[in-house]
Amino acid sequence: MDSNTIIAAPFEVRRAPPGMVVEHARIDPSIGGRANHRRFKIESADSFVVRHSANRLLKARYGWRGYHTVSLPADQTANRITLTAIEDAVTIGTITVGLDGHEGMNCEDAFAFEIEALRARGYRICEFTKLAVDPIAGTKRVLAALFHVAYIVAHRMRGFDAVVMEVNPRHVRYYERMLGAQVIGEERLNRTVNAPAVLLSIDFDYIAAKINELGGQPERTATDRSLYPLAFTAEEERGITARLMAVQKPPSLAVN
Numbered sequence: 001m002d003s004n005t006i007i008a009a010p011f012e013v014r015r016a017p018p019g020m021v022v023e024h025a026r027i028d029p030s031i032g033g034r035a036n037h038r039r040f041k042i043e044s045a046d047s048f049v050v051r052h053s054a055n056r057l058l059k060a061r062y063g064w065r066g067y068h069t070v071s072l073p074a075d076q077t078a079n080r081i082t083l084t085a086i087e088d089a090v091t092i093g094t095i096t097v098g099l100d101g102h103e104g105m106n107c108e109d110a111f112a113f114e115i116e117a118l119r120a121r122g123y124r125i126c127e128f129t130k131l132a133v134d135p136i137a138g139t140k141r142v143l144a145a146l147f148h149v150a151y152i153v154a155h156r157m158r159g160f161d162a163v164v165m166e167v168n169p170r171h172v173r174y175y176e177r178m179l180g181a182q183v184i185g186e187e188r189l190n191r192t193v194n195a196p197a198v199l200l201s202i203d204f205d206y207i208a209a210k211i212n213e214l215g216g217q218p219e220r221t222a223t224d225r226s227l228y229p230l231a232f233t234a235e236e237e238r239g240i241t242a243r244l245m246a247v248q249k250p251p252s253l254a255v256n
Contacts, residue, residue, distance in 0.1 A: 011038045011141050040092065040142060042149050045072065045082035053091035054084050061132040062193060070130060070193060072096065079103055082130070083149055085142045092134040095146045097154050098127040107166050110188040111199045115164070118184075118201070124160045131165075141218075144230035147179070148211070149240070155204040156241040162204055166190055166197040175200055178227045180210065211237065 045051045055071045062070045072082055079101045085093035098105050100119075105127045108115050118125050128150055133143050154160045164184070167175055175181040185199030214220055216233030232240065 011040065011139050038087070040085050040087040040145075042083055042085050042145055045084050045094070050084055050086075050091070051082070053086075054082060054094040057091050057094055057132050057134060058130055061134075072130065077103075081153055083146055083153075085133075085138070085146055087137060090137065092137040093142045093146050094130065094132050095128055095150050096130040097150045098129055099154065099158060099160065100125050100127075105164075106192065107164055107199060109192070110166070110190055110197060111164075111185040114185040114199055118162065118164075123162050125162050125164055126154045126158075126160045127164050127166075129166070140221075140227060141230050143178075144227040145232075147227060148215075148231045148237070151204065151207055151211075152237060152241055152244065155208070156237070157244055160204065163202050165200045165202075167200055169196055169198050172198050172200070177225055180206055180226065 043050060045054050051072050058070045058072070073080060079099040080096060080103075081099075082094060082096045084091050105115065105125075106129055107127050115125065128147070131146075133146075151163075154163060165175065165181065169187050172181075172183060176183075179202055181200040181202050183198055184201045187196050187198050189195075190197035210226070210228040211231050212234050214224060214226070214228040215231040216236065217229045220229040231237075
């Protein structure tokens with residue numbers, strides 16, 4: 001691990017059809033097993049190269065669905081933090097954390113009433129946007145890591161209470177099952193991508209409880225279909241948070 005690495009983790013093992021040998025990521029080579037050596041890292045998209053790579057992934061993943069072009073702002077801002085998952089210098093996943101502030105949030109275009117209702121209840125809210133994962137190279141482990149680091153940035157570092165996400169109506173059940181999301185805004189038109197969207201919300205207290213219960217236990221994916229068993233352990237999260245708090249604007253959030 002290099003000096004920018006803050007957590008070590010492999011990809012999760014893909015399931016194989018019955019009768020095939022599965023290479024287990026946690027087998028100790030010293031006792032005859034072969035470890036899974038695939039590794040990825042998560043970086044804050046501060047450089048032009050990283051942002052350009054993330055934009056290529058966004059264009060590919062949104063474009064094939066026929067959506068309007070989606071791209072990142074030219075630069076990171078205090079309230080817009082983009083994280084990228086990278087394997088062998090190739091971007092395989094990205095997510096942007098949008099913190100509520102004077103700029104407002106993207107989802108207010110279609111869901112202004114719902115956002116104002118949350119603010120009126122005293123919630124400090126943020127949004128996770130521009131999510132894309134390469135369907136070939138990426139895995140649920142990559143998605144879990146992106147969400148977990150985004151949660152650390154928004155909740156542990158900045159003290160926000162809940163996250164909202166605009167998703168296509170076809171994907172609502174996925175986020176309900178994988179993250180425990182709840183629908184708070186019925187289907188509207190997202191004018192940015194010219195496609196229907198539903199507004200979901202998750203309290204960070206709920207996420208914290210699930211990470212504490214399930215994080216770092218990938219074997220529990222056999223019975224729990226959420227992303228939480230693939231999240232970091234509570235101890236790993238505390239280490240990540242402490243390191244990020246020390247630098248405030250992390251140059252690299254690596255999962256290596």
